[in-house]
Amino acid sequence: MQFKKITIIGLGLIGGSLARALKESEEVETVFGIDSDKESVQYAIDKGIIDKGSSDIKEGVPGAEIIVVSTHVGIITDTAKSIFPAATEGSIITDVGSVKSSIVKGIEQALPDNIHFIGGHPIAGTEDSGVKSADSKLFNGRRCILTPTAKTDLEAKRKVSSMWESVGSEVHEMDAETHDHIFGVVSHLPHIVAYSLINTVLKAQDSEDLLEFAGGGLKDYTRVSASSPQMWVEIFKANKSHLLDAISMFKNSLQEIEDAITSEDFDTLKKELDKAAKTKRGL
C-alpha cells in the first residue's frame, strides 16, 4: 500500500469513480469520501466505494496524505481554501477541474507554507453524473494532466502522479495556461458550438419541423453537450479569456467557408473541406 489515507471531496461521477478505482487498486488503506449530500455518502459507504465518509470536511481531512477536490469547477478554489485549517501538515491538495489557471492561481495565492498543492485534470467522463454512475475503470488508459508551477513541491507531484497511475491513468504535465488554451479549443469550443447549433434550431419559427428531421446530422451533436449546463457555465466562466480566443478563431474559420460559398469559390471550399476531412480520418 502506497497511501494510508486519501480523501475525496465531492462524490460525483469523477470523485466516486476515483474512490472506487483507488479501493480496487489496493494502494490506499483508507479512502475517505466527503459530500454535502448525505445520501451520496451513505450510498458510497453501502456500496463499498469508500471506506469512510462524512458531510463534514473537518472529519475527513485530518490525516489525509492527498485530498482530491472533485467538486464542480466553480467551487473548487473555495473548497480547497476551506480545508486548509483542517489539513495535516505536509498533506497535498489536488483537484480535477477542467479549467486550471484560475484555480491554480487562486489556491496557490492562499496556500499555507505547510500544505502542498498541484492542479490536476483527468481527461475522462461520460454523459452520466453522480456517485451511482461511479466506474472504477473510468480513468483506465486515459490521460490525467497535472499543472505544476515553480512553487510545486516535487515530492507532492510524484505522489499525485503515483495516485493517478495506480488507477490506470497516463500522467502528462503542462503549465496551466497551455492547458486552458488547449482545452478551450478542443473541448470547451466544441460545446459552445453544439449549444449554438441546437439553439439555432430552437429559435427558428419552424423549430418543430426542424427537430423532426434532426437525424439528418444535428443529432450527432447530442453527445457533445448532454452533460450539465451548470457545469459548463462554470467552465466557460473560469476559462473566459482562452474560450473567447477560441471562439474568435472559430468565427474566422466559419467566415472563410461562408465567403467561399457566397462567392461561389468552390475550389477553395473543396480545399478547406479536404484538409478537415483528412485530419478527421487521422484522429
Add this chain to the structure above:
Amino acid sequence: MQFKKITIIGLGLIGGSLARALKESEEVETVFGIDSDKESVQYAIDKGIIDKGSSDIKEGVPGAEIIVVSTHVGIITDTAKSIFPAATEGSIITDVGSVKSSIVKGIEQALPDNIHFIGGHPIAGTEDSGVKSADSKLFNGRRCILTPTAKTDLEAKRKVSSMWESVGSEVHEMDAETHDHIFGVVSHLPHIVAYSLINTVLKAQDSEDLLEFAGGGLKDYTRVSASSPQMWVEIFKANKSHLLDAISMFKNSLQEIEDAITSEDFDTLKKELDKAAKTKRGL
C-alpha cells in the same frame, strides 16, 4: 412483383443499397444498374446486387418503369436530362439528391411530356461509400422524402412511393424549398460547423498539440464529416441560398452565447444552455 424493371444510375452506397434492397424485396423482375465505372458494374453483377448492368445509359434505360438517378448531387440534373431520349414513354425518373429545389426545377423545365419526374431524398447513409458498402437494410425504417410539384403525375408519385416502401422506408412529402430549408439547417449546417471547427484547430500555430488532445470533445465531430468533401461541396453549391440563411441564423446564436460570456451574464448563458440541453435529451 410490382415492377418489371427498375434502373439505377450510379452504383454508389445509395444506388447499390437500393439495388440490393429491391432485389431482396422480390418486387422487381429486373434491377438494372448503370455506372460509368465498369468495375462497380461487374462487382454488382457478381455479387447479385443487380440482375443486369452496363456503363451505357442507352442499354439500361429503355423499358424501365422507374429510373433512379443516384449520382452525386452535382450531376443529377444533367444525368436525368441525358436519359430523356432513351426513356420509354410513361417511364418515371426520380433521384436521391440531398438537395431538391435546383434539381427539381432543372429537370422539370426540360422534361418531355411523355416522361414523368418526382424528386426524392432517402434520409440514409453511412460514412462508407461505393457499391462494396451496399447494404440492403440501409433504408429500412428510415424516411424517404418525395418533393412533388403541381406538375407531378399522381400515379408516378404512387409508384415511386411504393418502391421506397418496398425497401422499408417511410415516405414523407414536402415541397422542395421546405426540404432544402430544413436540411440546410439540420444537416448541411452541422457539416459546415464541423468543418469549421476542425479547420480552427488546423490553422492554430500549435495544431499538433491540439490534435493530440482531440479526445476532449473535438473527436465527436469526426463522424459528422467523414463523408466525401466533393459530395459536400456539391451539396453546399446546390443549396447555397438556404445554407447561407442557416449560417446566418447560427452566427446569431453563437453571438448571443459569446456576448453572454464577454459580459459575464452567466444567468442568460445558463438559460441558453438549459434550453439546448433539454432539447437534446428529447431527440
